[in-house]
Every structure is written in structure tokens, then in C-alpha cells.
Amino acid sequence: MASAAVTDIVHAIGAAGVVGAGGAGFPTHVKLSATVDTVIANGAECEPLLEADHAVMVLEPARVLAGLKIAMTATGATRGYVAVKEKRGTALRVMTELIQREEGISVFALDDVYPIGDEHVLVHEVTGRHVPEGGLPLEAGVVVSNVATLASVADAVEGRPVTSRYVTVAGAVARPVTARFPIGTSVADAIAFAGGPLTERYRVILGGPIMGKLAPDTSAVVTKVTGGIIVLPADHPLVRTRESDIGVIIRQARAACCQCMSCTETCPRHLLGHRIAPHLIMRAVSMSPGPPPDTVAGAWLCSECAVCATVGCPSGLSPVRVNQALKQSMARKGMKNPYHEKDISSHPLRTARRVPSSRMVTRAGIASYMTRPGDGFAEAGETARHSSHTECLSAVFQPDRVSIPLLQHVGAPAVPCVKAGDEVHEGEPIAEIPAGKLGARIHASISGTVTDVGDAITIVAGRRRR
Ligand code: SF4
Ligand code: SF4
Structure with a gap:
């Protein structure tokens, strides 16, 4: 039974x-209800261009450490790691200095390979353990929590709710920046803060450039899970591949896949020993009348890291898009992942076949947006300038209005507890977890007047004139 202290946390x-x-x-309150022996603070931030986690570690390292210790207390863990890439020299130094006298906690320096932040890969790199196929780290006795999440955990225990987060605005913008944005800030406001787009016809990816999702337009907003807002020309390959019709992608696979296996040989999950072989899935979906079900079920094990499409395939094919479509189709039919092997072992060439981040950057066509590669911060402070590609500010951006979605988490949408016309203060609850459901509470991210309550709650800054 959990102690009172753990229950309170x-x-x-x-x-x-x-x-x-x-x-x-x-x-996170559900995740930290588990019992494990190890907690890993995930500061890998392996998506190119993103520096939001890096900013948290350099500007607010004490919050990260406090959150890690709280997570260890909640889960009963006796071992804690802050996993950060060796190339992030400043974050590595800051966290190492802070942690050196902490018992049971250490910094783990990660190689600069992609996708080293994937939970299955990270757990194996740090602990040598294998998370079961299709499973969660806690099945290997580990909780993995992002460094920004842990900083929020520290705030939570001191009574401060999640109202803002670090976001990197990068790509084709005049002044790439990493700053704190209130939840619900529009993408348009964030891009304007970054000096505006450098091209007239552009699209926006929310998240990292490799795994992020295309935003429908610039009215999309920053949520609790938005680490990046990446602006790219509308004809950039990373945009075009997301817009391609899945029927066209499958026809291309049928016509051009030479079964060279390069996608499988570079697949990080395959290299961990999981039963996913993208080249076989590509062959299977090219068959008629229907592909063998056991082969395509391997798509459930796909992390959607896009290594296969970005660096694996010499023919420009997209096994990742095929896997995404297969997973959606199988889910619609009520099918579930049949692969749950616990006793797995890595491919003997796994380490040698890991993909350097620099190769991902080049192959993804985003090298020109990483204008000054190198370590992050020249120095930690109120405002610090990277030696890489974004300026980092710890001050919170002040929007005139925010639109805060009721569903920005796994589970059920939150239920509004305010109505149009209400005055709210930053940090005040505006939507609650529905009774008996998995979900997350939502708070006002700015002070002002609620002007609309629908799928999102709109707040206009300042007090309403009467
Ligand atoms: S996206 Fe491709 S490389 Fe990544 S796990 Fe899926 S099949 Fe493997
Ligand atoms: S790398 Fe491309 S061509 Fe080769 S097997 Fe995979 S999908 Fe087919």
C-alpha cells in the first residue's frame, strides 16, 4: 500500500x-503510481532542431533534479539517471555538477544517435535491459519521464500547475528561438515571436521535424506536449511526404521496392530484437488479394521513428507511412498487437548500425536550419545564447489570447468548470478530469476573461470592460 507521503505526491x-x-x-500521476527500481529523466531530445528539453536542463536544472527525486520517491526507485546527449556539453556539465553529491542518482551521457530518446532504445542504452515487444518500460522495472515533465512534477508538489512550457520555434523563421509559451498560445503568435516566416508559402510541423504532425493551419496552439513548432517551405520533402496519399505510397512500394532490406537493417526496433521487419511489410502490402496478417501485425511494433524512410530506403519509399496506415486499419477492425515477447536480445550489429543524428539531419534536408551546430548554451542565465541554432529565453511570452484544448493528453477530454464571461486567474483550474476516467486537469494559462467554451477554452487577457 502506498504511504501517505506518496499518495500526497x-x-x-x-x-x-x-x-x-x-x-x-x-x-503523470498515473504513470508515477507504478512501482519500479529505476527512473530515467529523458533529456535525449533526439529530434533535430528541438532545444526545449535542453533549455529546461540548463536554465532550470534544480527543478529537473527535484522532479526526479520526487518521481523516485513516488515509485520506490532506488536508482535515478539523467540521460543527456554527450554533445549537449553545457547541460551535461550543469546536471553533473548539480547531481555529484546525490546518492543513487547519476548523469548518463548518451551518444548522438537517432532515435536514442525512444523509450525502448533509451532503457536498453542506460540499463542494458530490454523492454518487452509492444510493452512499457515499467515491465523492465523502469519509469522514463521527460526532463520537462519532471520539472513540472517539482512545481506540482509546490502547488504550481502546468500553465506554460518551453517550445522551440525553428526552421524557416527569422529568429529561431526557444522560449516559454503559455499553453494555448497560437502557432501564429509563436511564429511572429520568432521573427516571422522566411517564406510566403510554408507549413508548420508540431513537434520534431521527423516525427511531428503537420498542423492544419497557424490557428493550431501550443499544448502541454508541444516541444517544437517547425516552419518549413510548403514544398519541403518533410511536408510533401506527410501530405502524400497512402494509396500512392503503396503503389510506389509495389513498383519500386527491391527488397534490399536496408529499411530493416537500420530499424531501431528490429535491431533491439523486436519482430518487425519493414521490408517484409512492404512486400506484404504489395501482394494481392491481401497481405499475410502475421507479417503486417509487425507494424504494431513500429515506433514511427522514420529511420526506414529517412536514411534506410535508397528508393525514397516510406515504410513508416505504411506502418501508420496499417496500425490505423488494424485498430479500426478491433485487432490488437499479438507480439509481447519478453525474452529478446539485440541484433549483434545493433551498436554499429545506429544512425548518427547528423545523417538524419542531412537526409531530412534540414541541415540549412542548423546554422551554427555545436553545443547549446554559452552560459546559463536569464537569457542565454546558444552556439547552435536557437536563442533561448526563460521569460514567458505574453499572448493577448489563448485557446486551451480540453484534450491534450491520453484519456478523456477534461470537463469545463468555467463558462463564457468568467474572470480567471493564471493557474486556476478551468477543466476537470471526468469522474472515473483517465485524464488530466487543465488550468488557465493567462489571467483574463473566458470568451468561449467548446472543444477548447478561450481566454482573452486582462479584465473585461463593463
Ligand atoms: S518507423 Fe521504420 S525504422 Fe522506425 S520503428 Fe518503424 S519500421 Fe522501424
Ligand atoms: S529499403 Fe526501400 S527498397 Fe529496400 S526493402 Fe526497404 S522499402 Fe524496399
Whole structure:
């Protein structure tokens, strides 16, 4: 049975609306209800261009450490790691200096390979353990939590809810920047803050350039899981590949896949020993009348890291898009992942076949947006300038209005507890977890007047004139 202290911690995290900030959005109070022996603070941030996690580690390292210790207490873990890439020299130094006298906690320096932040890959790199196929790190006795999430955990225990987060605005913008944006800030406002787009016809990817999702337009908003806003010319290959019709992608696979196996040989999950072989899936979907079900079920094990499409395939084919489509199709039919092997071992060439991040950057066509490659911060402080590609500000951007979605996490949408016309203060709860459901509480990210309540709650800054 959990102690009162642990119950209080978990309750405070739930009350503060903390969810996985690395993109997953799983409610953290549920995740930290598990019992494990190890917690890994994930500071890998392996998507190119993003520096939001780096900013947290350099500007607010004490919050990251405090959150890690709280997570260890909540889960009963006796071992904690802050996993950060060796190339992030400043973050590595800052976190190492802070942690050196902490018992049971150490910094783990990661190689600069992609996707080293993937939970299955990260757990294996740091602990040598294997997460089962299709499983979660806790099945290997580990909780993995993003460094920004852990910083929010520290805030939560001190009574401060999630109202803003670090976001990198990069790509084709005049002044690439990493700064704190209130939840609900529009993409248009964030891009304007970054000096505006450098091209007239552009599209926006929310998240990292490799795994992020295309935003429908610039009215999309920053949520608790938005680490990046990447502006790219509308004809950039990373945009075009996301816009391609899946029927065309499958026809291309049928016509051009030479079964060279390069996609499989570079697949990080395959190299961990999981039963996914993208070249076989590509062959299977090219067959008629229907592909062999056991082969395509391997798509469930796909992390959607896009290594296969970006560096694996010499013919420009997209196994990742095929896997995404297969997963959606199987889910619609009520099918579930049949692969759950626990006793797995890595491919003997796994380490040698890992993909250097620089290769991902070149192959993804984004090298020109990483104008000054190198370590992050020249120095930690209120405002620090990277020696890489974004300026980092710890001050919070002040929008005139925010539109805060009721669903920005795994689970059920939050239920509004305010109505149009209400005055709210930053940090005040505006939507609650529905009774008995998995979800996350939502708070006002700015002070002002609620002007609309629908799928999102709109707040206009300042007090309403009467
Ligand atoms: S996206 Fe491609 S490389 Fe990544 S796990 Fe899926 S099949 Fe493997
Ligand atoms: S790398 Fe491309 S061509 Fe080769 S097997 Fe995979 S999908 Fe087919």
C-alpha cells in the first residue's frame, strides 16, 4: 500500500495537470503510481532542431533534479539517471555538477544517435535491459519521464500547475528561438515571436521535424506536449511526404521496392530484437488479394521513428507511412498487437548500425536550419545564447489570447468548470478530469476573461470592460 507521503505526491501531480511533455501526453500521476527500481529523466531530445528539453536542463536544472527525486520517491526507485546527449556539453556539465553529491542518482551521457530518446532504445542504452515487444518500460522495472515533465512534477508538489512550457520555434523563421509559451498560445503568435516566416508559402510541423504532425493551419496552439513548432517551405520533402496519399505510397512500394532490406537493417526496433521487419511489410502490402496478417501485425511494433524512410530506403519509399496506415486499419477492425515477447536480445550489429543524428539531419534536408551546430548554451542565465541554432529565453511570452484544448493528453477530454464571461486567474483550474476516467486537469494559462467554451477554452487577457 502506498504511504501517505506518496499518495500526497501523486495527488499533487494530478491536481497540477502534469502530463508527459515529451509528446506522449500520458497523465503523470498515473504513470508515477507504478512501482519500479529505476527512473530515467529523458533529456535525449533526439529530434533535430528541438532545444526545449535542453533549455529546461540548463536554465532550470534544480527543478529537473527535484522532479526526479520526487518521481523516485513516488515509485520506490532506488536508482535515478539523467540521460543527456554527450554533445549537449553545457547541460551535461550543469546536471553533473548539480547531481555529484546525490546518492543513487547519476548523469548518463548518451551518444548522438537517432532515435536514442525512444523509450525502448533509451532503457536498453542506460540499463542494458530490454523492454518487452509492444510493452512499457515499467515491465523492465523502469519509469522514463521527460526532463520537462519532471520539472513540472517539482512545481506540482509546490502547488504550481502546468500553465506554460518551453517550445522551440525553428526552421524557416527569422529568429529561431526557444522560449516559454503559455499553453494555448497560437502557432501564429509563436511564429511572429520568432521573427516571422522566411517564406510566403510554408507549413508548420508540431513537434520534431521527423516525427511531428503537420498542423492544419497557424490557428493550431501550443499544448502541454508541444516541444517544437517547425516552419518549413510548403514544398519541403518533410511536408510533401506527410501530405502524400497512402494509396500512392503503396503503389510506389509495389513498383519500386527491391527488397534490399536496408529499411530493416537500420530499424531501431528490429535491431533491439523486436519482430518487425519493414521490408517484409512492404512486400506484404504489395501482394494481392491481401497481405499475410502475421507479417503486417509487425507494424504494431513500429515506433514511427522514420529511420526506414529517412536514411534506410535508397528508393525514397516510406515504410513508416505504411506502418501508420496499417496500425490505423488494424485498430479500426478491433485487432490488437499479438507480439509481447519478453525474452529478446539485440541484433549483434545493433551498436554499429545506429544512425548518427547528423545523417538524419542531412537526409531530412534540414541541415540549412542548423546554422551554427555545436553545443547549446554559452552560459546559463536569464537569457542565454546558444552556439547552435536557437536563442533561448526563460521569460514567458505574453499572448493577448489563448485557446486551451480540453484534450491534450491520453484519456478523456477534461470537463469545463468555467463558462463564457468568467474572470480567471493564471493557474486556476478551468477543466476537470471526468469522474472515473483517465485524464488530466487543465488550468488557465493567462489571467483574463473566458470568451468561449467548446472543444477548447478561450481566454482573452486582462479584465473585461463593463
Ligand atoms: S518507423 Fe521504420 S525504422 Fe522506425 S520503428 Fe518503424 S519500421 Fe522501424
Ligand atoms: S529499403 Fe526501400 S527498397 Fe529496400 S526493402 Fe526497404 S522499402 Fe524496399
